[in-house]
Amino acid sequence: xxxxxxxxxxxxxxxxxxxxxxxxxxxxxxxxxxxxxxxxxxxxxxxxxxxxxxxxxxxxxxxxxxxxxxxxxxxxxxxxxxxxxxxxxxxxxxxxxxxxxxxxxxxxxxxxxxxxxxxxxxxxxxxxxxxxxxxxxxxx
Numbered sequence: 001x002x003x004x005x006x007x008x009x010x011x012x013x014x015x016x017x018x019x020x021x022x023x024x025x026x027x028x029x030x031x032x033x034x035x036x037x038x039x040x041x042x043x044x045x046x047x048x049x050x051x052x053x054x055x056x057x058x059x060x061x062x063x064x065x066x067x068x069x070x071x072x073x074x075x076x077x078x079x080x081x082x083x084x085x086x087x088x089x090x091x092x093x094x095x096x097x098x099x100x101x102x103x104x105x106x107x108x109x110x111x112x113x114x115x116x117x118x119x120x121x122x123x124x125x126x127x128x129x130x131x132x133x134x135x136x137x138x139x140x
Contacts, residue, residue: 002071005138010067013093013133014060017126024122031111032122041106066092070134086135093131097124 018036025033037055040046045058073088100123104111112119 002075003068005075006068006071007064008067009070009134009137010064011060012137013067013130014063016133017063017130018056018059020126020129021122024126028118028122030116030119030122031109032119032126034109035100035103035107035111035119035123036126038103038107038109038111040108041103046108062096066096067134067137071138074138085138086131089131089135093127093134096130097127 018033021033021036025031037052037059039050039055039058050058070089070092074085100120101114104114114120
């Protein structure tokens with residue numbers, strides 16, 4: 001049951017983050033969605049020009065892992081207090097948000113620079129949204 005709850009939480013939050021960054025990139029032309037979906041730096045995976053649905057699958061794999069970790073921590077630590085649940089979701093989403101730096105540095109595709117404050121803002125806003133959805137998608 002914990003695995004299914006983790007998959008649900010990861011799916012809901014991962015889709016929300018992906019659609020948010022897709023909308024941001026569509027409107028602003030700042031390549032934050034491209035950065036999110038980018039796997040060109042991963043050995044073997046990066047040499048293949050993946051269709052969009054596979055990029056989404058890779059993105060959701062990571063999100064499922066985060067969702068499972070969230071459910072595991074909440075369930076095994078018996079965290080019932082709303083603020084603790086929110087803190088756990090925020091820490092996990094915050095760690096994911098820090099991926100902006102290595103993803104930007106390792107990317108071969110055109111992605112936003114580290115100094116692009118608008119991109120950093122949208123990336124962080126997306127991950128705050130991710131934490132919010134992760135938190136509300138889990139019910140004991």
